[in-house]
Amino acid sequence: xxYETVIGIEIHCELKTKTKMFSSAPVSFGETANTCVNxxxxxxxxxxxxxxxxxxxxxxxxxxxxNCTIDPLVKFDRKNYYYSDLPKGFQxxxxxxxxxxxxxxxxxxxxxxxxIRINRIHMEEDTAKQFHSDAGTLIDFNRAGTPLxxxxxxxxxxxxxxxxxxxxxxRTLLFYLGVSDVKMEEGSMRCDVNxxxxxxxxxxxxxxxxxxxxNSISNVQKAIDAExxxxxxxxxxxxxxxxxxxxxxxxxxxxxxMRKKEGSVDYKYFPEPNIFPIRxxxxxIKDIQEHMEELPDARKQRYMDELGLKxxxxxxxxxxxxxxxxxxxxxEHTKDYKxxxxxxxxxxxxxxxxxxxxxxENPCNPAxxxxxxxMVNDGEISGKQAKVVFEEIMKGKDPKKVVEEKGMKxxxxxxxxxxxxxxxxxxxxxxxxxxxxxxxxxxxxxVGQVMKASKGQANPAMTNKMIQEELKKR
Numbered sequence: 160x161x162y163e164t165v166i167g168i169e170i171h172c173e174l175k176t177k178t179k180m181f182s183s184a185p186v187s188f189g190e191t192a193n194t195c196v197n198x199x200x201x202x203x204x205x206x207x208x209x210x211x212x213x214x215x216x217x218x219x220x221x222x223x224x225x226n227c228t229i230d231p232l233v234k235f236d237r238k239n240y241y242y243s244d245l246p247k248g249f250q251x252x253x254x255x256x257x258x259x260x261x262x263x264x265x266x267x268x269x270x271x272x273x274x275i276r277i278n279r280i281h282m283e284e285d286t287a288k289q290f291h292s293d294a295g296t297l298i299d300f301n302r303a304g305t306p307l308x309x310x311x312x313x314x315x316x317x318x319x320x321x322x323x324x325x326x327x328x329x330r331t332l333l334f335y336l337g338v339s340d341v342k343m344e345e346g347s348m349r350c351d352v353n354x355x356x357x358x359x360x361x362x363x364x365x366x367x368x369x370x371x372x373x374n375s376i377s378n379v380q381k382a383i384d385a386e387x388x389x390x391x392x393x394x395x396x397x398x399x400x401x402x403x404x405x406x407x408x409x410x411x412x413x414x415x416x417m418r419k420k421e422g423s424v425d426y427k428y429f430p431e432p433n434i435f436p437i438r439x440x441x442x443x444i445k446d447i448q449e450h451m452e453e454l455p456d457a458r459k460q461r462y463m464d465e466l467g468l469k470x471x472x473x474x475x476x477x478x479x480x481x482x483x484x485x486x487x488x489x490x491e492h493t494k495d496y497k498x499x500x501x502x503x504x505x506x507x508x509x510x511x512x513x514x515x516x517x518x519x520e521n522p523c524n525p526a527x528x529x530x531x532x533x534m535v536n537d538g539e540i541s542g543k544q545a546k547v548v549f550e551e552i553m554k555g556k557d558p559k560k561v562v563e564e565k566g567m568k569x570x571x572x573x574x575x576x577x578x579x580x581x582x583x584x585x586x587x588x589x590x591x592x593x594x595x596x597x598x599x600x601x602x603x604x605x606v607g608q609v610m611k612a613s614k615g616q617a618n619p620a621m622t623n624k625m626i627q628e629e630l631k632k633r
Contacts, residue, residue, distance in 0.1 A: 160395070161359040164387050165367075166316035166352060168379075170329060172308050172339045173285060173347040174217045179304035180284040181208030181251060181434075186306075188345050192299040200304035202247030207433050210235075214282060214306035215258070215439070216447055217338045221308055222259025222280050223448050224332050229259055231439040235282075235431040240424070243296065244287040246303060252283035254428045258308075264332070265456070266324040275325050276313035283307050288346075302346075308338075314353070314364070319383035323376050326350055327478075330376070331455050335480050343374050350379055354386045355400070365390075366400040370407055370414055382407035386414045458483065466496040475504050481518045482508070485525055492529025495536055502528060502549070510553045522555045531558040538618050540567055567616065573625070576609075576617060580625055583608045584633070594630050602626055 176186055182199035199206045215233060222229055234256035237249045262277035285305040290297040310329065316322050330341045330348060341348040350373040355365035368390070370382045385407065390400050405414040453461075455477045462473035476483040482503065489499045507523060516522075531552060535545050544567050551561040562568055583605055584591060593601040602623065609622050 162356040162391060163359045164317055165314045165355050165357060165364060166322055166383060167314040168312045168316065168322060168325060169351040170310045171349045172310065172333055172341065174214050174306040174308060175337060175339050176211055176213045176306050178211060180211050180214055180306035182304055184304065190301055193301060195301040196303060200300060208251060210434060210437065211306055218258045218282050218308050219444060219447050220336050220451055221333060221338045223451065224336055224454060225259065225262035225264055225277050225280060227259030227262030227277060227280055229444060230256055231441060231444060232256060233437040233439060235434045236428050237431050239427045243298060244289050246287065246300065250283060251431050253281035257281035264328055266321065266328050268321055268324060275315045278311045278313050280308055280310045283309060319380035322352065322383050323380040326376050326379050331478060335455050336452055352379060352383060354383055356387060356390050366402050368400065368402065369404045371404055371417065373407060378407055378409065381412065382414060385412055389414060468496060468500055472500045472504060476500065488525035489529045492526045493532045495532050498532050499529065502532065506549060523553050524555065527552045527558055534558060541619055544615065576622060576625060579609055579612055580629055583612060584629060591630060591633055
């Protein structure tokens with residue numbers, strides 16, 4: 160039997176604010192446990208929440224980038240349940256009035272572009288973090304109350320590869336907008352994936368399982384592939400898939416049961432009584448939308464249309480905003496955008512990896528790299544010499560000073576070159592004969608001899624041209 164996989168993804172993304180969603184406590188990762196929390200986050204009696212305006216602004220940016228319809232009426236609801244990481248006994252969320260609805264995002268697949276519909280994006284507060292051990296459970300409330308947006312897709316995704324592309328596209332988009340730092344390893348972006356399979360051609364959904372808290376894009380794909388294989392095996396052995404919450408075990412490369420779901424949980428939602436509905440000013444919403452950062456797809460298209468980059472190179476740059484920002488700084492100092500992209504994507508990234516440096520620790524000055532590219536194009540140094548100069552640039556050195564110190568400036572004086580070429584030709588009569596007999600490789604050999612005699616300082620292009628001119632005279 161052939162099966163079709165049906166996947167929907169819920170992404171929780173912490174917003175890049177200085178303070179919590181409903182309190183003035185700071186948002187900071189890695190601080191000493193329980194030092195970034197106050198009475199409001201802990202739900203002390205008599206405390207009242209106050210909506211973080213910056214969180215609303217960032218949520219509007221995210222909803223706009225996802226092509227959602229913005230609801231100017233902000234309302235919050237209580238999601239009631241008890242768990243040890245939820246100090247108030249309820250979570251403040253937007254169950255009935257999400258900030259954005261009915262959006263979409265385009266992803267690249269092996270079959271071309273595909274639109275994934277977005278059901279909703281809503282604001283809420285994060286929970287505390289638990290640490291389990293044999294000695295018991297410890298709770299760090301620093302994360303409690305951190306502003307979140309939850310982005311819920313429609314079940315339009317059909318395999319692990321598409322799911323990974325969707326999460327990567329969202330991650331890039333939210334990072335470009337400055338909405339979140341999207342560090343999955345730190346938990347600021349977390350994925351819950353709903354997976355089911357059905358007979359190919361069927362319109363009826365199968366029984367879904369939820370895979371919780373996937374912490375990397377590669378694990379999103381691996382977990383889905385493992386769960387699809389598990390569900391197929393269950394069905395083909397005569398069993399039934401049970402609605403449940405599972406986790407992905409990286410060591411066993413399979414999903415593991417966490418708890419069964421008997422049905423939908425009744426969270427007894429009702430309007431949050433301590434936050435009155437807020438009518439957002441339409442002019443404020445419009446101002447946010449008009450001053451948004453350039454989105455990744457638009458930047459990629461600009462690189463191809465205006466800078467002449469190939470789609471692959473443009474894509475590699477755009478997938479890392481910091482790398483793309485550095486590339487644009489290089490382009491302020493050279494007009495050879497294709498060479499600039501190649502040096503940044505290939506040589507610089509390789510050098511950083513070799514030195515185990517992050518891009519934020521990059522010692523390369525973009526002006527120096529742009530200058531070096533111009534020096535190659537102007538014939539001041541050869542491409543081979545540029546490799547040596549680049550090694551020094553990656554130490555923070557000025558390329559012009561490097562060339563001067565190493566005596567690398569190319570020999571472009573025609574009279575000096577001609578004298579050297581004449582000597583090489585006189586010493587290699589057989590190569591002259593080979594050229595006359597149609598053996599073009601003789602020219603390459605002679606160019607090599609001149610480069611050797613000049614200790615690599617002869618201009619290769621000029622040398623090649625002058626050698627051919629001299630050969631025709633003999």
